[in-house]
Amino acid sequence: MIFVDKKYTINITERIDEFDRTILLNLYQPIIGSSATGLYLTLIQEFELLQKINSMPFTIERLFNLTSTTEKQFERNLKKLEALKLVKTLIAKTTGNCKFNILAPLSPKDFFANEVFNKTLNKKLGEENYEAAKFIFKERSSKRNDEEFEEVSVDFADIFEDEFNTIANTIANTTLFTSPISKSKNVKLCKKLLNLDKVAELIYQENIVMDFEDEYISNLLSTALAIRSFNETEIAEMIIASYSFENREINEKIFEIEVLKALKASKNLRNITLGLSSAEIKKAEEMSFYDCETYYEMLTNSLPNSIIKNGIRDIISKYKSTRGVVNCLMEFSFLKNEGKVIVNYISKIAETLYQENLNTAHQVMAFLKGANKGAKRTKKSEIVVKSTSFQSSKVTDMEFETFDFKQYENDELTDNDILVIANNM
Incomplete structure (x- = not known):
């Protein structure tokens, strides 16, 4: 990310008080370090100014000077704050501001209920200091622009990869997402980062109704x-895949597996979506909605x-x-045929x-976009696609022929007759 000559604005929508600073210093600072903590406090001060x-x-450059960091150090600290969901960074598409x-x-309570943050803190502090940190808060109650921007924030699994891999490797023996019920009045991560109405609408299409006010569900999603x-569509797909209609609840173990699968897929997705415009x-994303x-x-x-x-059901x-x-394939056929x-x-x-293990609309759109470009370099009647498998570097050649409707132009056939012929190819 290039920051030189770029301007910045700061937005705070939640009240941040002295108790929050105590939380920051005792629970977050051991994970992100003092330099990133200093940047967070500086951003709050700048907002007030x-x-x-x-x-x-x-x-x-003003922030570099205030925090006495280089551009590289500033970016590293910012990514740590993004990973711990303390800052969301958005970049203006036109100006880069x-x-x-x-x-x-x-x-x-919510921090210790979040298994990822909780286990990472334990690893950073060691058992004795970790218990001391828990003791500090044991008896304390909880507290209470015109440009088009796109979010560029990074995630916990990107910045603290070793810590996350350690946590993920415990899956065989423990459940990553099990957490005690929290009664905090704080806003949960799922409410901060998701449009839950949209998630509810997506899962309702699969006859699933869910109470996102439920502590168990909100803790599961927040972890x-x-x-x-993850965006609303991804979360909805995880819920749908892990929902037990018999028990009328999310199967926690399956949900955990779906999250890890989505995490792996999202890393592949970053590579394939490089060729897609915003x-x-x-x-x-919209194709997954209907x-x-x-x-x-x-x-x-x-x-x-x-x-x-019947054909769609079979596929x-x-x-x-x-x-x-x-839906992506239907539109591709519509355009090509x-x-x-x-x-x-x-x-x-x-x-x-x-x-090829391409199973998301993003992956398929990028794949077909490549196929369409390849058509310009091949015969008119075929598309030759060079496709790189995500699971190996092996390159394979595949041909997709368009159906020749013109051969039937002089026959007395209706469009439906032609469709029947095409579907029986």
Whole structure:
């Protein structure tokens, strides 16, 4: 990240008082270090100053001087604050200026209830000092711009990789996400970082209703978010995959596995989405929001017939495709086959995606974007795709032929007749 000549603004939406500073020094500082702690306190002080003088934003060099750090040291400290969910950094797409959103520390109860933060503190302090830190808070009650920005904050698993791997390796013997019920009045991470109404809407499409005020559920989600800032769609997919309809609750062990799978996938996703624009990334997220029949109707302005419906069900069942993947494939077919959604055409690509372990809308969109670029360098009737597997560096050649509708132009066939022929290829 380049900070030279960039300006900054600071936003604080939560009250941060002296008790928060005590929490910061005793629970967060052992993990992030004194330099990052100093930066956090400096940002709070700067917010108060900027509120008073109401001047034009300063350049970030001012923060280097105030904290007596180099640009490299400043960036490293900032990433630590982001990883512990104390700061969210947003960068203006046009100017590169920064907006720092300052978040209050978790209450002691919520901090110790968060297994990731709790175990990392234990490892940093050692058992004796860790128990002393817990004792400090044992009897204490809890407290209470016009530019378009995109968030660039990093996550706990990126900055404290060794600590997280140590915690994750305990899965066989303990449950990472089990935590005592906290009665803190503080805002949970899941409420700070997620639009829970959107999550509720997404899981409701799978006939799941959930009370996010429930302490067990909010602690479960907050622990996942402590590892990485998953978005609403990702959290919803984890809930859906781990929900037990028989018990009407999240299976904690399965949820834990889904989080770790998503963490691994997100690292791969960062590589593949490098070729996608911000608009394409947003579109891929939107594709995961709609069920396939609704998306088909939106795409073609017509209702899906029995061939389409049954074909989609078969693809989802056979290749474990998500709705986002299928919707992405339908749109690709629509664009490549003169406004037609060809089930067999989609199925052929879905099989390749399944073999390549590409299972998110983002991955598939990037994959098909590469295929579309490849078409410009090949024969008109085919697309040759160079695809790199995430699990190996092996490069394979795959061909996807478009259906030739023109050969039927002089026949007395309806569009539905042609679709039947295409689907029986």
